[in-house]
Amino acid sequence: MTNRIAVIDRTKCTREKCGYQCLKICPVNKMGTECVYIDAEGWPVIIEDACTGCGLCPKRCPVNCIKIINLTAESGEPSFQYGVNSFRLYGFVLPKEKGVLGLVGVNGIGKTTALELLRGTIKPNFGVLGKEFSWDEVKKRVRGEEIQSYLKKVYDGEVKVSFKPQFVDKLAKSNKKASEFVNELNEKTDSEKQTVLTQLELNNCLNNKLSELSGGELQRIAIAVTALKKADVYFFDEPTSYLDVKQRMNAAKIIKSLSENAEVIVVEHDLAVLDYLCDYVQVLYGQKGAFGIVSQIKSSKNGVNEFLQGYLKEENVRFRDNEIKFSKYAPSSHKGKPEIVYSGFKKTFKNFSLKADEGFFSEGEIIGVLGPNGIGKSTFAKILAGVEKPDEESDFSHRIAYKPQYLKTDSEETGMQLAKNAGVNVGRFNELKYKLELNELLDKPANEMSGGELQRLSIALCLSQDCDLRVLDEPSAFLDVEQRMNSSDAIKKVTEQTGVPCLVIDHDILFIDEVSNRLMLFEGEPGKNGLATSPSTKKQGMHDFLKKMNLTFRRDSETNRPRVNKPDSQKDQEQKATNNYYYE
Ligand code: SF4
Ligand code: SF4
Incomplete structure (x- = not known):
């Protein structure tokens, strides 16, 4: 028996402009039974009970915004549905009394919805639209399920939650001093506050206004104020964006310590952090933007492995055809002749200096770059590109394709226009379209793209340019695990095909481990001085880096x-x- 759902993405639907192709093609309508109709605001609506799943309207829709999906009867009723023909979530995330619970899944699969149900910011509606369920009605629907006692506390107002949202950039709109902001929200003792601020290395930026802080500083401030509230449940939605490896591990320690006295739930795409931090994992699977299903609770090892394998053992569900595989013997030596050789150099700014040891990048190799934020990695790349001049005379003038760390844009140009402006190699750009899911971005204005969409487009633009060296600064930011692995594959493939060496700067150690042939470490004191060491073998570089961490x-x-x-x-x-x- 099947349970059919129809989802129409209203951000793409053109309504009357397409002449309502879905309405016209539907054979059920043609037979005289209403299946697709147009509502009072001009939106097409598919009556799921009438739909036979013939698949004609998704094929006919000119903007590809209809999904018709057959679910098995076991999925039951949704825990929450946003509206008619829109995203729905099946099942609940289950907070654990002891230990940290991690949520893993692709973007757009309902992780944020699952958290909102637990926070009580949305209430379960079991797919019945327009109805507000009382606790007695909810109780009947979840009787005997593990979530029952937790939801009762939410309905009784007995759960105090502290929540770190996914996006922290909004904090930068405030002109408050960081210290004032922290003090206003702190509910713990001064000594607990000091411990958190010290561990997150925030003491030096507390006198600055929030509007003056970097993305990494804002992220750590957001983690600090979340941890400094007294709560029964703590939620951290993607706490590692913008943070370097050391900062990620320090944040993980703070978050983990909260689980001694409270329930803690974390959404995270950096698998090394997830592994380090979480005791349990629930996998969210389904179809992006259409529906999500929450798995049973698993140990962190099994949960992450089953997510990577695309198969949930206890549920006996395969949710992805292919496994996400890591190379057993990740390539670990350079090959080919040196393409770019540079002598050591220095660059001195008013408050910061960078020293680089001599080195070379070989044909067809990828150099992973690891080091803290504010240590001069971007300056190093700009000097190689000739954009910045070192202290001594130099003739650096390599043609560098550079994907910057921060991707904010107000541009109204579409993905396709940006590709044309960048002068991409059209054949290579077309090859990357599928791997990096670019088709839907070609007609989308850049200022309407999400962080992940802009990231995938920017990676493709960088990889598609003809140049002497590619530099990708934090390509994993805003990407989910699947997208990170696809990006890593794309970087490896293009580097091998073109022979152009590539520098990949990132803070996701698994991503760097998977993509790199050799490693380059940046050391020093962030914000004061940096040392770019010569690239070394991956084994040596990883060993040295991990030992420092x-x-x-x-x-x-x-x-x-x-x-x-x-x-x-x-x-x-x-x-x-x-x-x-x-x-x-
Ligand atoms: S998939 Fe459903 S709504 Fe679409 S044309 Fe077929 S029967 Fe009609
Ligand atoms: S065919 Fe597609 S774009 Fe046109 S009205 Fe239907 S859903 Fe919207």
């Missing part, structure tokens, strides 16, 4: 993904004792 990695036997050993676990102690921080 006091982390050890091992390979997961099922998926080959690198896993962070839990601090002080037997494996962690063994690897540290043998000075073997990296697993190779």
Whole structure:
């Protein structure tokens, strides 16, 4: 038995402009039974009970905005549906009393909806639109389910929540001093406040206004004020965006410590952080923008592995045809002749100086770059490009295709216009369209794109340009796990095909591990001085970097993904004792 759902994306539907093709093509309508009709505001509506699932209207729709999906009867009724022919979520996220629960899934699959149900900002409607359910009615629907006692507390107003939203940029609109903002929201003791601020390395920016802070500083302020509220449940929606590896691990420690006295739920796409932080995982799967289903609770290892494998064992559900695979022996040496050789240089600014050791990048190799924020990585790239001049005379003038870290744009130009302006190699750009899901962005104005959409387009623009060196600054930001792996594949493929060396600066260690042939480490004191070391083998670079972070990695036997050993676990102690921080 099937349960058919129809979803129309109203952000794309052109209504009368297309002549209502969906209405005209529907065979059920033609037979005289109403299946597709136009509502009072001119939107097409598909009556799901009348739809036979013939599939004609999705094919006919000129903007590809209709999805007709057959669900199995086991999915039951949704826990929440936004509106007619719109996204719905099945199942509930289940907070755990002890330990941190992680949510993993692609973007647009309902993670934020699941959190809002737990926060009580939306109430379950079980797909019955326009009806407000009383607690007694909700109780009947969830009787005997694990979520029942939690939802009762939400309805009784007995759950105090503290929530860090996904986007922190809005904080920058405030002219308040950071210290004032933190003090206003702090509900804990001064000593607890100081511990959090120190661990998040925020003391130096507290005298600045929120509007003057960087993305990473705003993220850490948002984590601090969330942690400093007294709450029964803490929610952190993507807490690592803009943070470097050390900051990610420090944030993870703060978040983990909250779970001693409260329930903690985290949405995160950096699998190393998720692994390090979470004790349990629930996987969200389904079809982006159409429906999402919340899996049972799993151990963090099994949850992440099953997500990568695209198959949920207990549920016996395959939700993706292909497995996301990590290379067992990620390429770890350079090949080809040196393409770009640079001598050491220095660059001195008023408050910051960068020193670079000599080095080279070979034909067809990818150099992963790891280092803290504010250490001069972007300055290094700009000097190679000839945009910035080093202190001494130099003749750096390589043609560099550069994808910057921050991608904000007010441009109304569409994805296709931006590609034309960038002078891309059309054949290569077309090849990347599928892998990076660009088709829907070609006619979309850049200022209407989400962070993830802008990121995928920018990666494609950089990879499609003809140049001597490519530099991608934080390509994993705003991307979900699947998109990160697809981007990594695209970077590897283009680098191999063109032979043009590529520098990838990122803070997702798994992403860097998967994509790089060699590694370059930046060291020093952020905001004061930086040292760009010569590229080294990946094994040596990873070992040195992880040792500085006091982390050890091992390979997961099922998926080959690198896993962070839990601090002080037997494996962690063994690897540290043998000075073997990296697993190779
Ligand atoms: S899929 Fe459903 S709504 Fe669309 S044309 Fe067929 S019967 Fe009509
Ligand atoms: S065919 Fe597509 S664009 Fe046209 S009215 Fe129907 S859903 Fe909207």
